[in-house]
Structures are given as structure tokens and as C-alpha cells.
Amino acid sequence: MGKTLYINGVIWTMDDKNSVYDSMFVRDGRIEDLGDYDSLKEKYYDAEIVDLQGRLVLPGFTESHIHVIEAERSIVDLNLKGIETFEEFKNVLISFSKSKDTEWVIGSGWDEGIFGGRMPNRYDIDRVINDKPVCLVRQDGHSMVLNSKALKLLGLNEDENIRISKNAIKDDEGLTGLFYEEWVFEILGLVMERIDESYFENALMVLQRELLKSGITMVNDIMTQYPRIFKIYKRLQEEGKFKIRMACGGLGKSKELEKFLELEDGMKIKKGPCKYFLDGSFGSKTALLIEGYEDEPDNKGVQTLRDDELEDIIEFSLKNTFPIALHAIGDLAIKKFLDIYERLYKIYPNKNVRNRVEHIQIIRDEDIERFKNLNLIASFQPIFTLEKELTLKRVGERRIKDTYRFRTFLEKGIKVIFNSDTPFGAATLKNKEGKDFNGFEPLLGIHCAVNDINLNKGENVTVKQAVECYTKNAAYANYMENIYGTLERGKYADFVVLEEDIFNINTEQIKDVEIFMTVIDGEVGYIK
Numbered sequence: 001m002g003k004t005l006y007i008n009g010v011i012w013t014m015d016d017k018n019s020v021y022d023s024m025f026v027r028d029g030r031i032e033d034l035g036d037y038d039s040l041k042e043k044y045y046d047a048e049i050v051d052l053q054g055r056l057v058l059p060g061f062t063e064s065h066i067h068v069i070e071a072e073r074s075i076v077d078l079n080l081k082g083i084e085t086f087e088e089f090k091n092v093l094i095s096f097s098k099s100k101d102t103e104w105v106i107g108s109g110w111d112e113g114i115f116g117g118r119m120p121n122r123y124d125i126d127r128v129i130n131d132k133p134v135c136l137v138r139q140d141g142h143s144m145v146l147n148s149k150a151l152k153l154l155g156l157n158e159d160e161n162i163r164i165s166k167n168a169i170k171d172d173e174g175l176t177g178l179f180y181e182e183w184v185f186e187i188l189g190l191v192m193e194r195i196d197e198s199y200f201e202n203a204l205m206v207l208q209r210e211l212l213k214s215g216i217t218m219v220n221d222i223m224t225q226y227p228r229i230f231k232i233y234k235r236l237q238e239e240g241k242f243k244i245r246m247a248c249g250g251l252g253k254s255k256e257l258e259k260f261l262e263l264e265d266g267m268k269i270k271k272g273p274c275k276y277f278l279d280g281s282f283g284s285k286t287a288l289l290i291e292g293y294e295d296e297p298d299n300k301g302v303q304t305l306r307d308d309e310l311e312d313i314i315e316f317s318l319k320n321t322f323p324i325a326l327h328a329i330g331d332l333a334i335k336k337f338l339d340i341y342e343r344l345y346k347i348y349p350n351k352n353v354r355n356r357v358e359h360i361q362i363i364r365d366e367d368i369e370r371f372k373n374l375n376l377i378a379s380f381q382p383i384f385t386l387e388k389e390l391t392l393k394r395v396g397e398r399r400i401k402d403t404y405r406f407r408t409f410l411e412k413g414i415k416v417i418f419n420s421d422t423p424f425g426a427a428t429l430k431n432k433e434g435k436d437f438n439g440f441e442p443l444l445g446i447h448c449a450v451n452d453i454n455l456n457k458g459e460n461v462t463v464k465q466a467v468e469c470y471t472k473n474a475a476y477a478n479y480m481e482n483i484y485g486t487l488e489r490g491k492y493a494d495f496v497v498l499e500e501d502i503f504n505i506n507t508e509q510i511k512d513v514e515i516f517m518t519v520i521d522g523e524v525g526y527i528k
Helices: 068-076 086-099 122-126 148-154 182-192 197-213 227-238 257-261 307-320 331-347 365-373 382-386 388-395 397-402 406-411 442-450 463-470 472-477 507-512
Strands: 003-007 010-012 023-027 030-035 048-051 056-059 061-066 105-110 134-138 143-146 168-171 174-180 216-221 245-248 269-271 274-277 324-328 356-359 377-380 415-418 495-498 515-520 523-527
Touching: 061 415, 061 463, 061 472, 068 105, 068 197, 068 216, 086 105, 122 143, 122 148, 122 174, 134 148, 134 182, 143 148, 143 182, 148 174, 148 182, 174 182, 197 216, 197 227, 197 515, 197 523, 216 472, 216 515, 227 245, 227 257, 227 269, 307 324, 307 331, 324 331, 331 365, 365 406, 377 406, 377 472, 382 442, 388 397, 406 415, 415 442, 415 463, 415 472, 442 463, 442 507, 463 472
Parallel strands: 003 048, 010 056, 061 216, 105 134, 216 245, 245 269, 274 324, 324 356, 356 377, 377 415
Antiparallel strands: 003 023, 023 030, 056 495, 134 143, 143 174, 168 174, 495 515, 515 523
């Protein structure tokens, strides 16, 4: 790795003193010194000099909620986002099937608008492709549709648990091919078991290039679930092919969880918080709400964990310092979680466990107050504020005041992290080249967090606050604040160099600022 002196930069350390320097000395992957060039140049006269030419330097960004396998599939597989008509859907599906020499046709990103506003079934897909198994996940990741060939190959019609589940939709002829919630993950697992390991490796290399190009030096693969996948990640890191740090979460209640938890961490990969789902999503109308959906008043969503199951999970977490990441989108889901957590926290007041609540898309004022007292971390996706039409349809104008409370959480002193949930989410923006963003770009998330995009006016944050949510706060969430997340002596030399100073430009321009260089462990992972 050697010795490198970076000079002539604007180095925002993001430390507690808000220190800014122009030079930084890195030795063997760690930051050894910071200061002005005149004070460092003689001390490190034999180091390689890198002139940053006045560019802004920040700690490397952490994408703290991404579904890595699904994200890589969204890049290399069939991406259905933005398709609006069945005719376009049919043409894209046929074209993809003919161009790919694979047994399965796997895709994601569809919206029911393609099918006239109703949820699709196997007959819709059979009309287009019936000679190959097809598996297509909705854009929010909470529902999927299979064709008849896929149902047969996976043997789903013979599964007794599926036959009695309300989240596996049936008609007079059996399964319709439409599945919700837990069956999405279960079925994807069955499909992934049939995919060759080389597929994952090749796709991961494609994804890594995009992550590094976005300034990301660490990811929380929020739901790795399968020991096989963790082992692929670890092997690729040991071979020096995958550079990005990883914290990988198991999936609670899955049959793979016990074996997953037995896996050994590596140098740049470790097990992260265990993921549990308490409800669904706005898009699928399965997020658990106190009042019914605006566009379906009798529907209040789905609770995917029983109260007694949730109690057992929280008790185990607090008693054993076992971190969890709880998916809770709806205000009722969050209230239920906080009610049980608050009661158990009085019995087991464990301040060492850093439990996260994911999404929090709608929450009542009285429940925000409880977050800080319970030492919980709030995990938000600023890019979801782009889903304005969907949000209004689901909760109506009256409840907008309870949605996406970024600033309120920060002002309460709650630890907040920002991320994207890629590839799930209904909307994105186009970059200055006219192409869609991938969705996980931290500068896109910062853009959404600081500008007047949120329907809930006044909940936007400062640029500095947003950067902290992608750096030092994310390091804290991963128990890494002593070695990562800020640019301080002794910490990993993980940093990103930007072409423009996002603290001193029109905030509307932030999303289009280019990454000049991304460095991990003192090694350049990307340079423009």
C-alpha cells in the first residue's frame, strides 16, 4: 500500500470539531496525519504526492440499506422500471428472453399500471413467454408474479403451506402465480439455488463498478440470507476482486438463519443486523396503518409478525446484544414495535445494542419522541420522497404531515442514517446525461434530502446533516465509529473525492456532481 500524501484538497473530516484540512498522509491503508501542506511536507518528504487540485474530500459513503443480489440483478437482468404499457412490456420481455442464453427469465421493477391497474397473474406472463420459467418482482419487492412454467418447475402447486397462505393468491384452478410478502423471499431463494455461481460473481463485478463510481466504500447488504451468497462475497474479497466493505444481514425466521449466523467474518466482511419484517409496503398496500388506505379505506395493511413473535425477537435482541433491523413502514407497525420495545427496554435497558428501524414512511408525533429514549436508529430512504403520486394515493393529503420526518428526527437528537433500499422503490431521476440514476447514488439521496422535494414541507435537512447520515452515522450503526466514517488519525483511509464542493453550490446541482476518485484502504478503487 505504501505512503501517500494527499495535498491541496478541501478535506472535510466530519469529526466532532468539523475540522477541515488541505492535506492528509496515508500509510498502509490508514490515515496517519492531517494538517496543512507546509506542516506535513517535510515530515513525509519521501511519500508519493497526489495533488487534489482544490477538490472536496469526504469520508467514503456507506450505502446502509441495499439488497445486493437484487441490485446487481437490476443492472444485468431485466429491468422493468418505467414501462407503462403491456405492449411495451411484452416486447421487452420477448427481446430479453431471446438475447439471453439462460434457463430463467428473471426481472424486477414492474408496476401494475402495465396490466391496467390490476395485479398480474401467470396467464398474463404465459401470453408472452411459456417456454421458459419467468420470475418478475414488483418494484417495491413485496410482490412477485411467476408464469406457469416457473410454478411447475419449483413444485409450488404441491406445497401445502402455500395452499393455505393468504399471501399466495389462488383462483379456481389453483395458484395464480401472484405472491406477496414472505413468499417473495422464499421463492426467490428457490430460484437463486438454481443459478450458477459464476452469474453472481459476474453481476457483482458490474455492480461494484457502479458503487465505486458513486463514492460508496461500504454497504449493508441488508438481507443476504443465504450462506452460499455470503461465502461468494467473502471469497471474492479474499481474492482481491471485491474491494467494498460489507455488513451482511441474515433474514429472521428463515430456514437459513441458523447456518448464516455460524459463518465467520472476514477482513472486510462481517455479519450485520438481522432483518425482520413487521409489515409490507405502500406500493402493495401491505404497510400496516392505523387508519385505512386513502384509496382503499377498508384495507389497513398486513402485519407479518405476530405480537408474541415480535416480543420474543426484541427480548432476545436486548438480552443478548443481538442487533436487528426491523422493517416497519406504516404508523401502526411502528407503534406496535415501540409499545413492545418500550416495555421490554425497561426490563433490559441495553444501550450497547444498536437496533434499527427501516423506512418509517409514516409515523405519528408521539412515537417519534420514543425513538431517542429507546436508543434506536432511524433508517430512511430520501429517494422515496420522489414517489409523490404513490404517497398521495395511499395516505392522502391529510396524513402527509406524518410522512418522511427527516429533519424532525435529527432535531430530536435521534441517530439517523440515509440509504436507498435499491433496487426497490418506484421513482428516480435522470442524470445530466439523460439516463436514470441507479438509485443508490449517495449524492442523489443527499439531493432528495436537502432540496424541496418532500411533500412534507420543512422536513428537508442541511447538506452537512445529510452527509453525516451517509458517513459517521452509518459507521455508528455498524459499530465502526472508531475505525471508519470520519477522516481521523488511525482510521481506515476510505474516502471520496468530489469534483465540486457540495457545501458551496446550488443544492439543486448536487445530484449531478461527479465523483473524481474513490479510495478504500488507501487504494484507488475508482478514478474518473
